[in-house]
Amino acid sequence: MSELSLAWPWALAGLLVVPVLLVGYQRVLRAQEARRAALAADGLVIPAPTRSRWHHLGPALLIAALAVMVLSLTRPVASVAEPHREGTVVLAFDxxxxxxxxxxxxxxxxxxxxxxxxxxxxxxxxxxxxxxxxxxxxxxxxxxxxxxxxxxxxxxxxxxxxxxxxxxxxxxxxxxxxxxxxxxxxxxxxxxxxxxxxxxxxxxxxxxxxxxxxxxxxxxxxxxxxxxxxxxxxxxxxxxxxxxxxxxxxxxxxxxxxxxxxxxxxxxxxxxxxxxxxxxxxxxxxxxxxxLQWTTRTVPHEVTSWVAAFAALLLLGGATVSVLRRGRVV
Missing domain, CATH: 3.40.50.410 (von Willebrand factor, type A domain)
Structure with missing residues (x-):
């Protein structure tokens, strides 16, 4: 069992950019829909097909990657209970x-x-x-x-x-x-x-x-x-x-x-x-x-690199999905 603490909790303020990105993404989608509808009315493009629920997977992964990157800036520290052996030996001298x-x-x-x-x-x-x-x-x-x-x-x-x-x-x-x-x-x-x-x-x-x-x-x-x-x-x-x-x-x-x-x-x-x-x-x-008997002691380990690595995987996944579906990352 481990406990998580943050060395720089003030860095969580960076997560405020996430809702801003979500609102901006929704506005871009509405603007694209309106533009396509106008062009379709003029017969310049065919009406937009119904989008599947996986359409937003790429952008969602990219935004999640950004959120995790911000979390890594807080320098998270996991306190892990590690087993070790200990004992007491008395040297009794005559x-x-x-x-x-x-x-x-x-x-x-x-x-x-x-x-x-x-x-x-x-x-x-x-x-x-x-x-x-x-x-x-x-x-x-x-x-x-x-x-x-x-x-x-x-x-x-x-x-x-x-x-x-x-x-x-x-x-x-x-x-x-x-x-x-x-x-x-x-x-x-x-x-x-x-x-x-x-x-x-x-x-x-x-x-x-x-x-x-x-x-x-x-x-x-x-x-x-x-x-x-x-x-x-x-x-x-x-x-x-x-x-x-x-x-x-x-x-x-x-x-x-x-x-x-x-x-x-x-x-x-x-x-x-x-x-x-x-x-x-x-x-x-x-x-x-x-x-010697087995006991446990709590040892703090900074896990910033692990969190950053997870963010990099999300970023790579989001970029891959976007390129495969749309031919570009954003």
Whole structure:
């Protein structure tokens, strides 16, 4: 469905010439009839035969062509609803201390950032991207946006520190999608005895970039179920190696390794796919799993050339009919 508007509506004043032409055409016809009748009375010509209804087709097409040409001068603009695909992807980064481990070069977090940069650059312009940093809590560092530079800047600022809460990472992603804070269901300490109502958000996904090591007691299952109910797919990306390595935090040496079991459970709950990222290339396939939804947007298109082309066709048709019937255009 489209709507038509006129950029120069004042040009419609040119249509006033149409009734003038019609009146002039009728006067010419009456003058010709009178002249023929007078000549017929003197026996100089035979009486005029009865004219068919197609006699006026040529002049009618020529006048219609003029009217359409005037209409083209108004610069008509058609607002057309065009379908396009759009979606929202949240890049949720684990920024806990363990992400500084170097079992993935140059480090787990730096590998995640490099993979994210490649991912962002490959996305179509219609996809909005948000950035969430989570450790002991989840923080939306960039709201969903089409501004790729803002997304890349938010990714570049990430640094490792603190513990890991996969639940808060998921809730942070949901907060970015919903546009308001989303808390864990049944958490009386945070004032959420009942599940947070967040609605349905099809065509969205959370890419969870983490080593899977959760330092909390609750676990991510409740947050994953909340995301699943909201139609949000979670695509976990495991960073690290099962053999693991050690990191130094405040002078203490701490062992850390990739824990894939909670990530597989999150993917299964939300309909996503777990992938291990031994390098940046592992993130490239995530977009294929993101279900973008079809929406429509109204796009204005100036159709002056189409209207002028139609006028030219009418003009050509009128001239052709006139030449075939009368041997001349006018």
């Amino acid at each position: 920024v806990s201390n363990s992400m500084a481990a170097t079992d993935v070069k140059p480090s787990r977090l730096e590998a995640a950032k490099a993979a994210a940069r490649s991912f962002v650059e490959k996305q179509p312009a219609s996809v909005r991207i948000a950035v969430v940093a989570f450790g002991g809590t989840g923080l939306v560092t960039q709201r969903p946006t089409l501004d790729r530079a803002a997304v890349l800047a938010a990714v570049a600022r990430l640094k490792p520190a603190g513990d890991t809460s996969l639940s808060d990472g998921i809730l942070g992603g949901l907060s970015a999608i919903v546009g308001k804070p989303v808390k864990a269901p049944g958490d009386a300490e945070k004032g959420t005895d009942e599940e947070t109502p967040i609605g349905y958000h099809g065509g969205t996904a959370i890419v969870l970039l983490t080593d899977g090591e959760d330092t909390t007691d609750d676990g991510p299952s409740g947050a994953a179920e909340l995301a699943s109910a909201a139609g949000v797919r979670i695509e976990p990306i495991g960073l690290g190696t099962p053999a693991g390595t050690t990191i130094t935090v405040d002078g203490f040496s701490i062992a850390t390794a990739l824990d894939e079991s909670p990530l597989r459970a999150i993917a299964e709950t939300t309909g996503g796919t777990y992938r291990r990222a031994s390098d940046a290339a592992s993130l490239a396939a995530v977009y294929d799993a993101v279900e």
